[in-house]
Amino acid sequence: MPQQRKRGIYLAVLGSIFWGVQGPVSQWLFTDTGIKPEWLMGVKMGLSGLFLLAYALIQQPKAVFKVWYQPRDVVRLLIFAVFGLSAVQYFYFLTIQASNAPTTTILQQLGTIMIIIISLIVYRRAPSHAELIAVIIALLGTWLLVTKGQLTRLAISQTALGLGLYLGFSGALNTLIPGKLFQKYATLIIVGWAMLIGGLVFTIIHPFWIDVPPLNVATIGSVLFIALFGTALANLCFLGSLRYITPTTAGLLNTFEPLAATIGTVVFLKTSFNVWEVIGGLLVISTVFILSFAKVKPK
Template sequence: MQNNYGRGILYAIIAAVLWGLTGLLSQYLFQKTDVTISWSMGVKSILSGLLILAISYNHDGNHIFSIWHQKKDIASLLVYGLIGLAGVQVTYSLTVLTSDAAIATIIQMLGIIGVIIYSTIFFKQRPRRQEYIAIILSLLGTWLLVTRGHLTELALSKTTVIPGICLIFCSAGLSVLPFNLLRKYSSLIILGWGLLIGGVCFEIIHPFWINPPQPTLIKIIAIILITFVGTALAYLLYLHSMNYINSTVASLLDTFEPLTAALGTVFFFNAHYNWAEYVGSFFILSTVFVLAVGSHHQA
C-alpha cells in the first residue's frame, strides 16, 4: 500500500512538471507567434482526447462506450469535461487576461481549499496533520514564488473577481469531479471523453479553420508537444494518480507546476531568482517529504 501511495505522488508530480513545461511552450507560442489561445484550446483538447480514446479502445474495445449507458455517469462526465477540464483552461486564461499570470496562479492554487471542503463533506475524508502542514507550505511557497516577495503589490481588480472565483471552483473540480467515475471506469476512458467534450465546446467558440496560424516547423513541434505530452499525458498521469492518493494530496502536488515554470524561466528566458523564489521553491519541494511521512499511515 505504501508503494502505491508513493507511485501516486510520483504520477501527480510528473503531471504538474509537464504542465509547467507546457506553460513555457505556450508562453512562447502566444507571445512570439500568431498562435492564439482560443484556436489552440480546441485543437489540443480534441486531438489529445481522440488519441487517448484510441489507446483505450485498443485496450478495452467497445467498453469505452459503456460510460454513455447510464444517465448518472453521462452527467458526471459532462460536468467533469466542461468544468474540470475545459473550465480550468478558460477561467485561468480569463484571470490572466484581467490581471496577470502571477495572480492567476495564486488563485488557482486556492482550489485546494475547495478540495478539502468538498472531500470533508461528501467523502468524509478529513485532512491528516501532514496534509494541513503541506497545505500551508504549498500555498506560502506558491505565493512567494509567483510574487517574487513583493507581497504588498498584489491587487485584484473588479474584473478579476468573477473569473478568479470560477477558477478556484474549476481547479477543485479537476480533482474531485472524476472521483466516482474512477470507481467504475479506467482513467483512459474518463479523460479521453472529457477532453473531447471540452474540445468540441472550444471548437464551437473558435473553429480551427477560422484564422489558423501560419504553419512553421517550430510551431508544429510545439503544438504536438503541448497536445500529446502537456495535455494528454499530463492529465492522464494526474487522473491516474488519484487511484493511489486522495484528491487533496493530488491537488497539493500541483504546486510543482508553478515551480517548474519558474525554473524554466531561469534556464530558457534568462530570468533571475531572488530570495523569495528560493524560499518558495524550498517550501513547495518540502510538501513531498511532508506527504511522504504521511504515507506510513497508509500502509
C-alpha cells in the same frame, strides 16, 4: 528498489515534466505568435481526446462506449468535461497569459487547499492538524509569490491573482466531480471522452479554421507538443504510474511540474525570479509533502 516501483516512479516524473514544460511553451505561443487560448484549447483538447480514445480502443474496445448507455453518467461526464477538465486547463492558459508559467503552475497547487475548504463547507469535515498547517503555509507561500517579498504590494496583477484562484478552484472541482465515474469506468476512457467533449465545446467557441494563427514549423511543433505530450501523454504517464506506485507517491512526484515549468521558463524565455518568489514557491509545493505524509501516517 523493485523494478515495477522504478517504472512507476519514472512514469510519474515523466508525466509531471511533460505537463510542466507545456507551460513555458504555451507562454511563448501566447506572447510571440498571438495564438488565442480558446483556439489552442479546442485544438489541443480535441487532439488529446482522439489520441486517448484511440489508445483505449486498442486496450479495451468493448468498454469505451459503455458510459453513453447510462443517462446519469452522461450528465456527470458532461459536467466533468466542462466544469472540471476544461475549466482547469482554460484557467491554466489564462493565468499563464496574465503572469508566467512557473507562477501559474505553483498557483495550481492551491487546488489541494481548495479541496480542504470545500470539504469543510460542503461535507462539514473539519481539517486535520496537518491540513491546517498546509493551509497556513500555502497562504504564506502564495503571499510571498504574488508580492515578491514586498508584503504591502502585489507583484503580479490582480487579474493574474484572481485567475490563479479560479485555477485552484477548478482544479479542486476537477478532482472532486468525477469520483463516481472513476469507480465505474476506466480513468483513461473518462478522461479521453472529457477531453474530446472539451475540444468540441471550445471549437464551437472559437472554430480552429477561423482566425488561424501564423503557422510555421515552430508553431505547429509547439501546438502538437502541447496536445500530445503536455496533455495526452502527461495523462497517460500519470495514470500508468498508478499501476506500480500509490497515489500518495505519485502526488509527491507531482512537484516536478513547477520545477520543470521554472527551468523551462528560465532557459528558454529568460525569465528571472528573486529569492522571495523562490521561497514562496517552495512553501506552496511543500504542502503536497505535508499532506501526503499525513495520509500515510498510522492512526
